[in-house]
Amino acid sequence: MILNRLNKVLAKMEQNNLKQMIISDPASIFYLTGRWIHPGERLLALYLNLNGNHKLFINELFPVYEDLGVEKVWFNDTQDAVEIISNYVLKDEAIGIDKNWPARFLIRLMELKGGSAFVNASNIIDRVRMQKDEKEIELMKTASRLNDMAMEEMVKLVPMKLTEKQMVSKLSEIYENLGADGFSFGPIIAYGKNAADPHHESDNSSLKEGDSVIIDIGCIKDSYCSDMTRTVFYKTASELSQKVYNIVLEANKRAIEIVKPGVRFCDIDKAAREHIENAGYGKYFTHRTGHSIGIEVHDFGDVSSVNMDVIKPGMIFSIEPGIYLPNEVGVRIEDLVLVTEDGCEVLNKYDKNLMIIE
Numbered sequence: 001m002i003l004n005r006l007n008k009v010l011a012k013m014e015q016n017n018l019k020q021m022i023i024s025d026p027a028s029i030f031y032l033t034g035r036w037i038h039p040g041e042r043l044l045a046l047y048l049n050l051n052g053n054h055k056l057f058i059n060e061l062f063p064v065y066e067d068l069g070v071e072k073v074w075f076n077d078t079q080d081a082v083e084i085i086s087n088y089v090l091k092d093e094a095i096g097i098d099k100n101w102p103a104r105f106l107i108r109l110m111e112l113k114g115g116s117a118f119v120n121a122s123n124i125i126d127r128v129r130m131q132k133d134e135k136e137i138e139l140m141k142t143a144s145r146l147n148d149m150a151m152e153e154m155v156k157l158v159p160m161k162l163t164e165k166q167m168v169s170k171l172s173e174i175y176e177n178l179g180a181d182g183f184s185f186g187p188i189i190a191y192g193k194n195a196a197d198p199h200h201e202s203d204n205s206s207l208k209e210g211d212s213v214i215i216d217i218g219c220i221k222d223s224y225c226s227d228m229t230r231t232v233f234y235k236t237a238s239e240l241s242q243k244v245y246n247i248v249l250e251a252n253k254r255a256i257e258i259v260k261p262g263v264r265f266c267d268i269d270k271a272a273r274e275h276i277e278n279a280g281y282g283k284y285f286t287h288r289t290g291h292s293i294g295i296e297v298h299d300f301g302d303v304s305s306v307n308m309d310v311i312k313p314g315m316i317f318s319i320e321p322g323i324y325l326p327n328e329v330g331v332r333i334e335d336l337v338l339v340t341e342d343g344c345e346v347l348n349k350y351d352k353n354l355m356i357i358e
């Protein structure tokens, strides 16, 4: 187990008066053990107990033989894995449960009375994961550096007039050549009207003069994710397109400008949103301003108007305001920021001034 991380989780359990919890999210298990195990529909559970009696419950079909610093309890497909877990837990104490643990396991544990109460404890591990340690910060910077290089190549490809789908194929090659491990999410390449759909699924659309081109891409490198968006225009940009672009750019900058420890996520959302609202486009900014990112592209912790949490050094999240005018144009500009002791560092360095590609 990675002790500095485990100790943070145990300290938070103690603060929450929770003596035991089950972590089932493979990303969280990777975070704590340094080992990915993808159990599919099988049970995988890391049981933590403040008394130090931690166990990893794992199916024999996953050959994890190295020492992970935690005792493994094996079972096979013919056994009732939850019953095995229930023999280890403190039955007269509340037990924390991962929000993603399938009901078929949780309900079985409840039937077996494997705890005096069952509480959603995902918060504990999710909040620890939000504040990256030094090693994670290095990995996040590397992933974003690769993404900056990929973006540069993608923008250079625009004049080739490939379809959106062909652009996605090119991106796959670009990441491979850069040494990335793959996409961190399905890339969004959206031309013209398609750009007005924030989650457009890239299709066979081709590029036309005056189109906005949304390039929303991210890679995984050594288990850490990157995510950035640029919007460029092909050959010309109408007055409206330019206006909208500059409003979104200013919203992105205003939000980044206020990022420092002590500010709340909702304040950051407000900084971006107010600018767009004041310009008259509030109803066309249809999503939150950003999301935390790390081992997963959408980690716990939204940059949204309802998240009153205060940001802390080591947190990394996106700032990605957008304006989407149906049948007209869509613009989104996204950067990842790392909260530092007195402000923030923008992890994406690729130019974000208005670009018209010939």
Ligand SMILES: [Mn+2]
Binding pocket: 227, 228, 291, 318, 320, 334
């Ligand atoms: Mn994003």
